[in-house]
Each structure stands twice: as structure tokens, then as C-alpha cells.
Amino acid sequence: MNKAKTCFITGMTDGLGLAMAGQLLREGWIVFGGGRRPERLDALHKEFPHTLFPLYLDVTDASSLLKAKEEVARRTESLDMVINCAGVFREGCDNPLETTDVEAALSVMDINAIGPMRVTKIFLPFLKKGQDPVLVHVSSESGSLTGNTQQHRYDYCMSKAALNMFTVLLRHDLPPLGIRVFAVHPGWMHTAMGGPKAPLSPEESAKGILSLAKTTGRAEDPVFFDYDGSVHPL
Numbered sequence: 001m002n003k004a005k006t007c008f009i010t011g012m013t014d015g016l017g018l019a020m021a022g023q024l025l026r027e028g029w030i031v032f033g034g035g036r037r038p039e040r041l042d043a044l045h046k047e048f049p050h051t052l053f054p055l056y057l058d059v060t061d062a063s064s065l066l067k068a069k070e071e072v073a074r075r076t077e078s079l080d081m082v083i084n085c086a087g088v089f090r091e092g093c094d095n096p097l098e099t100t101d102v103e104a105a106l107s108v109m110d111i112n113a114i115g116p117m118r119v120t121k122i123f124l125p126f127l128k129k130g131q132d133p134v135l136v137h138v139s140s141e142s143g144s145l146t147g148n149t150q151q152h153r154y155d156y157c158m159s160k161a162a163l164n165m166f167t168v169l170l171r172h173d174l175p176p177l178g179i180r181v182f183a184v185h186p187g188w189m190h191t192a193m194g195g196p197k198a199p200l201s202p203e204e205s206a207k208g209i210l211s212l213a214k215t216t217g218r219a220e221d222p223v224f225f226d227y228d229g230s231v232h233p234l
């Protein structure tokens, strides 16, 4: 019998992360993950009481991630997929520089760019033991240096550009260890972050991203994609 595949997801309590968790669970995966509001996973947990493991985690707080790691380690020593999905778009982020709260920008960098470094460092030993393992970074077109059309949004764009660079650097290190890695723009989705006018459902984006996760991320592949599988300029 094939062993069930295992995944760890940050930002799993809402929007895209929640949609990806649901799709993986329906495919028979064992899913660990959460956010600062793990109670938001109660309904999904009732549906998948034996394969969903909701966890409290704050990607800015290494001690919460180490506790999450202990919970994962009680059940498995390997992960086949890790998805860094947690992210924030700060209110007031659209302001011009003159009225930008530069100090508040630090927390956005901490969550969107440094958080994935913390998570990846802690869970890398699990990925190393995974089956065709893959690391997925949910980035944004806002982080593209050559394709950016946004105005203002300094901290959000800069944080996602840093996440893309983290992905580029990991592309040197992880494929030689047998771990695939790529970054993806999930599209403009109607989530708490994207708002109700967005054209795309998180479920549709999740489907595209999980399909990419099955194939790409090797040394010879492009690094940055749109959720629909097309290559995005870095």
C-alpha cells in the first residue's frame, strides 16, 4: 500500500492556504499547518479528523514554529511538500512614500519574507526525507523586479521581491538535494486580502498551484510562475 503523502502549510486558516489544504485532504494527503487562528480550521477538521492537524503558528515567532515542528515530528519524520503561503497586505500600504509608515513596513517584511526563511530552515530536515519533495513559495506579481506595474505598496512589493530572491537562492541549494522549489503568483483572488471584486476564486488558484507542485521546481525549470502554469518574469 502506498504511504499517504504529507504536507505542511502556513497561512492555512484562510483564503488560498485553506483552499489548498481542502484539496490535498480530498486527495488523501495528511496535512499539517495553520496560522494564528487555528480555530478557523474546526469545520475542516471535523471533515478530516484523522488527516488534518491544525496548529497554532506565527511565522514571526520562531518558538511557535518550533512547537509546530514538535507536533509534526510526533507523527512523521518526513514531509513531501511545504507551502509558505502566510502573507499580509498592510492597511495603508497604498500610501505614497511621504505618508508611508516605514516602521510598520518592518512587520510586513518579517511576515512575508523572513517568515518563509524561518519555516524553511525548521522544516528542511523533513523535506530531505520526503518523497519527491517540493517547497512552494506563494509570492505575488508585486514582487517581480522586471514586470512590476504597481504604484506605492512599497513594503508589500519589496517583501515579495525578497521572497522571490530567497527562492532563486534556494534553487542553487535544494535541487542537488533532490528537493524541488518554485515561487508562484496566485492571481488576484477574492479572499480577505484580495477583496470581493477579485475575479479569481482561491479554489481555482489552489488547483493551478498544486498542479504546478507536481511537476516543476527542478534545477532546469523557470523559478517564478503564474498559478495557471505560465512563466512569470522575475
Ligand SMILES: NC(=O)c1ccc[n+]([C@@H]2O[C@H](COP(=O)([O-])OP(=O)(O)OC[C@H]3O[C@@H](n4cnc5c(N)ncnc54)[C@H](OP(=O)(O)O)[C@@H]3O)[C@@H](O)[C@H]2O)c1
Pocket: 010, 011, 012, 013, 014, 015, 016, 017, 034, 035, 036, 037, 038, 057, 058, 059, 060, 085, 086, 087, 088, 111, 138, 139, 140, 141, 185, 186, 187, 188, 189, 190, 191, 192, 193, 194, 195, 198, 202
Ligand atoms: N489575494 C490575492 O489576490 C493575492 C494576490 C497575490 C498574492 N497573494 C498572496 O497569497 C497568499 C495568501 O493570500 P490570501 O489572499 O489567501 O490571504 P488571506 O485570506 O488574508 O489569508 C492570509 C493567511 O496568512 C496567515 N497569516 C498572516 N500573518 C501570519 C503570521 N504572522 N503567521 C502565520 N500566519 C499568518 C493568516 O492566518 P492567521 O490570521 O490565522 O494568522 C491567513 O491564513 C499571501 O502570501 C498573499 O500575499 C494574494
